[in-house]
Amino acid sequence: MSSGGVEVKRVFIGAGCNRIVNNVSWGACGLVSFGAQNAVAIYCPKSAQILTTLPGHKAVVNCTHWLPSSKFAFKAKQFEQHYLLSGDADGAIILWELSLTDGKWRHVLQVPQSHKKGVTCINGIMVSQTEVMFASTASDGTVCVWELIFPMTKEGDCKLSCLESFTVGTKSMVALSLAELPGNNGQIVLAMGGLDNKIHLYCGGRTGKFVHACELKGHTDWIRSLDFSLPIGTDGESNSIFLVSSSQDKGIRIWKMALRSSMSNGHARTEEISLSSYIEGPVLVAGSSSFQISLESLLIGHEDWVYSVEWQPPVVVSMEGGSYDQPQSILSASMDKTMMIWQPEKTSGIWMNVVTVGELSHCALGFYGGHWSPNGDSILAHGYGGSFHLWKNVGNDNWLPQKVPSGHFAPVTDVAWDRFGGYILSVSHDQTTRIYAPWKIEASLQDGEYWHEIARPQVHGxxxxxxxxxxxxxxxxxxxxxxxKVGRVFEAPLSFLKTLNNASLQKSCFSDDVQSDVQILGANMSALGLSQKPIYVQAVHETPERNGIDGLDSLETIPDAVPTVLTEPPIEDQLSWHTLWPESHKLYGHGNEIFSLCCDHRGELVASSCKAQSAAVAEIWLWLVGSWKAVGRLQSHSLTVTQMEFSHDDNFLLTVSRDRHFSIFRITRTGTGEISYSLLTRQEGHKRIIWSCSWNPHGHQFATGSRDKTVKIWAVENESTVRQLLTLPQFHSSVTALSWACLGDQRRNDGLLAIGMESGLIELWSLSQKKAEDDMRNAAPSVAAALVVRIDPFICHVSSVNRLAWRKKRENEKRMQLASCGADNCVRVFDVTVD
Structure with a gap:
């Protein structure tokens, strides 16, 4: 999007997946949808990049479902529009439309409020080329069945109608599946399962009125997932359909529903009775047909709750007749951190586990769900750490891990560029620190940049x-x-420096002599996830004895890290264990938990503040880089200091606080390396909490942003007094983040101020200096401000922006890059091009 000579493009979105069952869906269009906090994120498995986040939900997104889903990819070859349903923790369901021709999204409608509590599952089927039926259920126990008719033309509207709404028992349902019954009588079957351990089957026509048909008993714990196959043909006739169910009892059950008329004499067949002969269950009556239900198989293999089961999508046999073949193949995903593919053996028909991916892991919780790609050659799991895991069948059932997007699964609190602008570092309430960078090998293959997480330096408690x-x-x-109460200092190990060489788009900023000085290869996690211990280069060549000689280590069950030099973007298991940085120092002194940090531009001083309710605790500590001695305790504020920044000449430290005041300290350095400081001013800047501040890179003006929805521009004059220059027009939402960049040297004092808000939106304002008309010596310069661009909500955050940071501009560079992070668990990078 562009405006007034400034163009803004999305470069990168990093986000983790909400840790909820039913959250992920793989569509017939080849894209994957998932909930990332209140946003619906869309990712492309081919490029391993998140393409966009859809804003609109007011609560956490619990489930997403594509129409058509990968199950109906064989029907969707000519579709230009694909649709997506998303449900949230408030009970709202939104319908989105994706135009495949231009990749544009639009918010079609919000489904009329029918659930009072969080939506737990949505499932839909294509009943014709333009008609879909879908069911939704929520933790209030209600189930709704809907009919959705797609528009015939691009300009047309979707028609939505509620066919039925009912409650099943007293316990809520968490799994649904719909199917058309074989036999061409237009009957639909709806299976649901939940907290009462039973599968409830309801039947109805396309026009609605679903009646309870029967219950399937057998599972001994909550039912977590249900999936109908499409009719499976025997001898050219498709007269039976299968339902697979999984449960927290660790078992998977396959149920067969066979049309009664095809079963001569009730159930006696002339075929020989084998192990797969039916254990007969109830009869399902649907209109004029009836179906005998039997337990086809019980699959035991997982060692923990089985959260999802899914039939492999049908394979197209002929395009003309629209005929397809439903493979007898089921994917299951479990909390034991494995996914399994199950298929019947050719001769005996007994269902066996033919593929297992993942690892039986005792030290990490496992998978919340697994999904097939539309063509059945890839399988995707999403895990407890908000992470994705993708395997592709590269031939002969050889399933290899593939690249996936990654990100934080809790609010991202801060983001910073490294001093060369080669990568960004983000920290989060998910207790991790992550590094993202563009990967150079991929950049040569296509326009723009592909960013990936390349290290996770800190995994904390x-x-x-x-x-x-x-x-x-x-x-x-x-x-x-x-x-x-402690700050922790980390230093890059050799494995990271070499990885950065492989990734970095510019020639490495590290000469070999820096690398030769680094004696630490990587780091090991501690048992409590607090201090990370170094692994030394020479120690790698020795065999470490870790079994009980030194006492403490015998208690640790954490495997040794294997620091790796990466030659391509890493996958989750490498990131979480093998890319840690060693901790070199701890900074003790604060009375409460650390809240904000900043470093000066020379890299000599670090300032820190902590959460505070009193002036004594609210003091700012100054630390000398290298020796890490405390060299100052600055007192001015009475409540938490929310952000601090050194002026670009490092002469001043600006601090803003919850006490609505800002302070400026003069920092003086003597030739002998001594630091002295004095309070220049303390002023009440706003009527509410001041969340953010930023200095002009070319002078002593600065901006402050507050909960009172205003941004004010100030100037330090004659290095002694502070004057307000301007108040920007009031914003619609609290201002939570600011970052000021210069627009180049030729217009020395022109700047671009990025403003982030509690609503998640980001605006760019130009700030230009104008001298007083008459050339009077004492005329102070004033500032003119103008809105340059409101960044498109589809590439902005959907919750509060926590931090904005411009990358340092290189010489004669037209393009600028802005990094942002927010409460929606996302880290974002934007390209800003100024004409």
């Missing part, structure tokens, strides 16, 4: 609130602050 990257020369270092 506390929620992380803030981070700052040390700007001085030498090795990469950062300081992070979490919900604890």
């Amino acid at each position: 506390h929620d992380i609130n803030c981070v700052t990257i040390v700007q001085s020369k030498g090795n990469h270092r950062f300081v992070s602050g979490a919900e604890e």
Whole structure:
């Protein structure tokens, strides 16, 4: 999107998947949808990039479902529009439309409110080329069945009608599946399962009125997933349909529903009775037909709750007749961190586990769901850590892990660029620190950049609130602050420096001599996830003895990290274990948990603040980089200091606070390396909490942003007084993040101010200096501000923006990059091109 000579494009979105069953859906269009906090995120498995996030939900997104889903890919070859349903924790369901021709999304409608509580499952089937039936259920126990008619033309509207709404028992349903029954009588069967351990079957016509048909008993714990196959043909006739169910009892059951008329003499067949002969169940009556239900098979193999089961999508046999073949193949995903593919053996017909992917893991919770790609050659799991895991069949049932997008699964609290602008570092309440970078090998294959998570330097035992990257020369270092009273300093190990060489788009900023000085290859996790211990280069060649000689280690069940130099973007298991950085120092001094951090531009001083209710606790500490000694305790505020920033010449430290005041400290350095400081001013800047501040890169003006929905521009004059220059027009939402960039040297004082809001939206404002008309010596310059661009909501955050950061511009560079992070669990990078 562009405006007034400034163009903004999405470069990268990093986000984790909500840790909820039924959250992920793989559509016939080849794209995957998932909930990321209140947003619906769309990702492309081919590029492993998140394409967009759809704004509209006011609560956490619980489930998504494509129309048509991968099951109906064989019917969707000519579709230009694909549709997506998403349901949230407030009971709202939204219908979205994707135009395949231009990749544009639109919010079609909100389904009339029919659920009082969180939606737990949505499932739909194509009953014709233009007609879909779908069912939704929520934790209030209600089930609704809907008919949706797609428009015949591009300009047409979708028609939605509710066919039926009913409640099943007293316990809520969490799994649904719909199917058309074989026999051409237009009967629809709806299966649901939940907290009462039974599968409830309802039958109805296309016009609605669903009646309870029967119950299937056998599972001994909650039912978590149900999926109907399409009719499976025997001897050219399709007269039976299968239902697969999975449960927290660790078992999977396959139920066969066979048309009664095809079963001579009730059930006696002339075929020999084998192990797969039926254990007869109830008869399902649907209109004029009846179906004998029997338990076809019980699959035991998982060691924990089985959260999802899904039939492999049908394979197209002939395009003309629209005929298809339903493979007898089922994918299951379990909390034991494995996915399995089950198929009947050719000769005996007994269902066997033919493929297992993942790892039986004792130290991490497993998978919340698994999904087939539309053509059945890939399988995708989403896990407890908000992570995706994708395997592709590269031939002869050889399933290999593939690249996937990754990101935080809790609010992202801070983001920072490294000093060369080669990567961004983000921290989150999911207790991790992550590094994202563009990967150069892929950049040559296509336009633009593909970004990936390339390291997870810190995996912690506390929620992380803030981070700052040390700007001085030498090795990469950062300081992070979490919900604890200590700051922690980390230094890049050799494995990361070499990985960055492989990834980096520019020639590495590290000469080999820096690398040769680094004696630490990587780091190991500690038992409580607090301090990360270094692994030394020479120690790798020795065989470590870790079995009980030194006492403590015998208690640790955490496997040793294997620091790896990556030659292509890593997958989740590598990231979470093998890319840690060692912790080099701890900064003790604060009385409460650390809340904000910043480093000066020379890389000599780090300032830190903590949560505070009193002036004594609200003091700001200054630390000397290298020795990490405390060299100052700055007092001015009475409540938490929310953000701090050094001026670009490092002469001033600006701090803003919950106490509605901002303060400016003068920082003086003597030739001998001594630091002295003095309070220049303390002023009430706003009527509510001041959340954010940012200095003009070319002078002593600065901006402050507040909960009172205003942004004010100030100037330090004669290095002694502060004057307000301007108040921007009031915004629609609290201002939570600011970052000021310069627009180049030729218009020295022109700047671009990025403003992030609680609503998730980001605006760019130009700030230009104008001198007083008459050339009077004492005329102070004033500032003119103009809105340049409102960034498209489809590439913005959907919840509060927590931090904005511009990448340092290189010489003569037209393109600028803006990184942002927010409460919607997302990290984003935008390209901003200024004419």
